[in-house]
Amino acid sequence: MRQTILAVLSLSTLAALLTGCGGDMVLLNSKGPVGQGQGSLMMTAIYLMLLVVIPSIIMALWFGWKYRASNKDADYKPTWAHSTTIEIVVWGVPVIIIGILAWLTWWGSHKYDPYRPLESDKAPLTIQAIAEQFKWVFIYPEQNIGTVNEIRFPVKTPLSFKITSNFTMNSFFIPQLGGQIYAMAGMQTHLHLLADEPGIFRGISANYSGYGFSQMRFMAHGVTDAEFAQWVEAVKAGNGTSINPEAIQKGTLDQAELATLRDGNRSKHQIEVLIAKAKTPEEKQAAEEMKSYPTAPHPVTYYSSVEPKLFESVINQYMSNYHGADHSASSADHTTDVEHATASTEE
Template sequence: MKAMKKLIYLLTLLVIPIFLAGCESKLLVFDPKGPVARSLTDLIVYSIILMLVIVLVVFVLFVYIIWKYRVRKDDADFEPKEEKGNHWLEITWFTIPVIIVIALMIPTAKTIYEVENIPQGYEEEEPLVIHVTSADWKWIFSYPEQDIETVNYINIPADHPIQFKMTSAGTMQSFWVPELGGQKYTMANMQTNLFLVADKPGSFYGRNTSFNGRGYAHMEFEVQAQTKEDFNEWVNDVKTTAMDLTEEKYGEILEPGNLGRMTFNNTHLEWIDHAHGGSEKYIDPELYRITHGDGKHEEDKEETEVQTEESHTEVEEETSDSADTAHSHH
């Protein structure tokens, strides 16, 4: 009876996560919408299957050995013979992990090198270049060919290669659009490259995956893949309706904080490319200063200091008046 209760308990623990998983939407990593994401998803699935096979074999051997060599009542006094090590077993235990590592390493290295270039089938097309500048806590996207700049959203043509040239105006952050590709870091004073393609028009979620301060949770952006006609129409609309980006306005955008979407004509690349330094001209370290305690505590502290100074002044005045009175009596 106790064994049956334990079995039911274990089955319940296994079934609950399955029901809970059904309450969530599909994992974006396993829903690729482009060739780069598809290559990475295939690698993840292959790795999971390989590791599951290994775990299954280990558990089967584990159960078999425990059952075969379990303690029995009739061999309580049994003493096994002394045996020397088996060289073939030692070679086997060494070889198996090496084979597992090779089985994971080869497809991983192949996929990593593959996604560093323009995806297969798009080599003959000239990629659209978009400069990505991460700041605390927003994403800035510059289109040098179209002379357009956006904040916290990107419009791209579908079925066309996009080359992201990425850098950071301050802290290191991570650019990730899970349905289109893997994540890659943005770092100050250097440039990283990422090629992505969206198979079809659609909206894709992107975010920063590297914790970098209090605004990290809201550092998100949208990638809107459009038909080439819609993308060209959007470019023309921006040209006729968006305001010009000034260097002063760009400095305000870089101040630490979360922002909504913005669209501008011209780009900050006219004044600075953070991949080549110069961010200190626009970043004020004092804006990142954090005082200990909340604001109310600081206000109370300042008020207490003012009251203390006033009390000292009153005491000094009373002492002075008393001395003058005593002197006049004399």
């Protein structure tokens, strides 16, 4: 009995430490209506399930104590076989809870559908996100600027993210603002978020995508309307470092510049293996000329302008034979219907 109590206490202590007791529990510290709603749904589901879990644990301990071998006063009914009351409780309560959870799931799936625009008096700010090789590239089509590994937006303004990938499949996720959604090559997904208060929120990829996966993180800055306008003007003027001295300011983000962001061929370990297993001098030379993936996140970079339809062209290069048309050569010359490549239809 003593060993059991010690084991339970040890596991409870470990669980508290692993869940970050007293730390930054971002999923339960949401700063936007979407994150708050999803967190509320999660906690409601946990509370409902505890209505079964807690009584079950208490009864298991109580039955073990009451019917222990040393208790000679415990009831002994060797012919007992059925109790209608017990059957109603053990089947009825779970059925009711499952019914409530099913309704909450249906309601929450529609209420917090990532494709559903948020209700607001303000017009949404569109941000196009591209999952590049272990970094995030962002385009502001209305402001005609671009960034790498950083976004800024005014608080209390709906954010309309259009997301794709120019690399492997990733998952766009700002935990304190709302749920995640996948970024896939040749497809466009959508996500609507909103920040209720100023702050700096961590953004990550929630889908493992290779050796440089740990570098796929960015910072999302929620600022005032005036601060956002000031930042946009500074970036457009080529002076974004006046807002963020640690950033790098560049000119135009176009196809050529986007290609330079693909900084690496293999991990250092993979290149070493290729060199060791090379069977010809040519194979060895090719392996030695490979660049290894960086071991630190790509620095925050600002672009004062963006090539027109760059986001659409990234999608279309994977859809070159879609419906028999070659979009890759003409994506910059005419407007393409990107919605054919979306993973779902926007409401």
